[in-house]
Amino acid sequence: MPAKPLTLTEQARRAQLIGVTIDLIARHGYAGTSLARIAEAAGISKAAVLYHFPSKDAVVRAAYDSVLEGLTARVGAAVAAQSGAAAVEAYIRSMVGYLAENPAHTRMIVEAIVEAPAVDDTPGAPSRRQSVAALIAAARDAGDYRADVDPGLTAVIMNGALDAIVSESLTDPAFDTAAAAGYLIDLLRRTLR
Amino acid sequence: MPAKPLTLTEQARRAQLIGVTIDLIARHGYAGTSLARIAEAAGISKAAVLYHFPSKDAVVRAAYDSVLEGLTARVGAAVAAQSGAAAVEAYIRSMVGYLAENPAHTRMIVEAIVEAPAVDDTPGAPSRRQSVAALIAAARDAGDYRADVDPGLTAVIMNGALDAIVSESLTDPAFDTAAAAGYLIDLLRRTLR
DNA sequence: TGGAAAATCTACCGCGTGGTCAGTAGTCTG
DNA sequence: CAGACTACTGACCACGCGGTAGATTTTCCA
Numbered sequence: 001m002p003a004k005p006l007t008l009t010e011q012a013r014r015a016q017l018i019g020v021t022i023d024l025i026a027r028h029g030y031a032g033t034s035l036a037r038i039a040e041a042a043g044i045s046k047a048a049v050l051y052h053f054p055s056k057d058a059v060v061r062a063a064y065d066s067v068l069e070g071l072t073a074r075v076g077a078a079v080a081a082q083s084g085a086a087a088v089e090a091y092i093r094s095m096v097g098y099l100a101e102n103p104a105h106t107r108m109i110v111e112a113i114v115e116a117p118a119v120d121d122t123p124g125a126p127s128r129r130q131s132v133a134a135l136i137a138a139a140r141d142a143g144d145y146r147a148d149v150d151p152g153l154t155a156v157i158m159n160g161a162l163d164a165i166v167s168e169s170l171t172d173p174a175f176d177t178a179a180a181a182g183y184l185i186d187l188l189r190r191t192l193r
Numbered sequence: 194m195p196a197k198p199l200t201l202t203e204q205a206r207r208a209q210l211i212g213v214t215i216d217l218i219a220r221h222g223y224a225g226t227s228l229a230r231i232a233e234a235a236g237i238s239k240a241a242v243l244y245h246f247p248s249k250d251a252v253v254r255a256a257y258d259s260v261l262e263g264l265t266a267r268v269g270a271a272v273a274a275q276s277g278a279a280a281v282e283a284y285i286r287s288m289v290g291y292l293a294e295n296p297a298h299t300r301m302i303v304e305a306i307v308e309a310p311a312v313d314d315t316p317g318a319p320s321r322r323q324s325v326a327a328l329i330a331a332a333r334d335a336g337d338y339r340a341d342v343d344p345g346l347t348a349v350i351m352n353g354a355l356d357a358i359v360s361e362s363l364t365d366p367a368f369d370t371a372a373a374a375g376y377l378i379d380l381l382r383r384t385l386r
Numbered sequence: 387t388g389g390a391a392a393a394t395c396t397a398c399c400g401c402g403t404g405g406t407c408a409g410t411a412g413t414c415t416g
Numbered sequence: 417c418a419g420a421c422t423a424c425t426g427a428c429c430a431c432g433c434g435g436t437a438g439a440t441t442t443t444c445c446a
Binding site for chain 1: 422433434435436437443
Binding site for chain 3: 009043047048
């Protein structure tokens, strides 16, 4: 892979197309985002879009990847800076924090989870559930949590609660996500010891 | 509203169409369920479908309503038979139980939540969050829960955890939903007193 | 400054979509 | 048994979709 050098225009257009696609999906959903709309939002023709990307699906996938990359970068950094129960709590806080600050990205991810069949992570990568379960297992083994907590089940439940908080903030802008994250962390502390 | 009497054939066809629509949405998602597919699955022509329903959307809405009616009937009955914290736990168990037994219905509901713009509950009805929050508030006031639990936040988190358990069972058929429900109830008992 | 390469346009294609319409068996009834 | 009504068919329509072809402008560099 020699990674052919990209033109300036190329880079700029790609970035712009990814940007408008994220916005469109956030506003009109995955199904309501057509090639024509993307082109119109970017101020160019359909053909021009397909000049920079091989297909409409590729545009959407690139947009999705871009969002996911931003999220994982931030959450990964936050988690890596901690260990044990603190890492789990950093995960919750950074996740909620990022998504609260980037509602458009959030919509995009939520939509992708349910609607998009082709758009998902690389098959080899560990699932979100597994990653979180590992975090919880580590906290348990470090003695922060009771010995009988089930990392897998706890991960499922915790992720669900997290998603619910994020979803709630999408439908109710007045919803205090930071407070909710704090409340969730408090609940978990109480339950997991 | 005189509620004109429906023919036998009419009733049968409507029921059949609702059935195949639920199945189709469960299998191919909301977006992938076209009028032609519905007609084909029912063994009649598109026009015949539109003879019994005013539009494709109406078919989908009827299917959704049918599913929701079944769910609320079962959960409502389970909850009404209990009070305090027991009602909350009955809610969790009946919800998970019903959805585990009717995976097709589950898919339909999950799809509807995210994708369908037109298909949602009647605006006047209380939201699921509100209903659950009321349940939790009642349990708190009855002394089953600590006085400082926040019914609204707890409801959001609990519903999220519930949804996650259900979703997990869809992607992993081996997932033990009853055990997960039990685990969740246990967690909640510990946290909420 | 000229010519290649990059970037874009307009026009078009085939297809699947939701939906309409005229016609027609079958059935029930006055 | 005539006629109304139910239940349905197949042909058709307009539209929006993703994608393609060829001509055309714009950019860049020798």
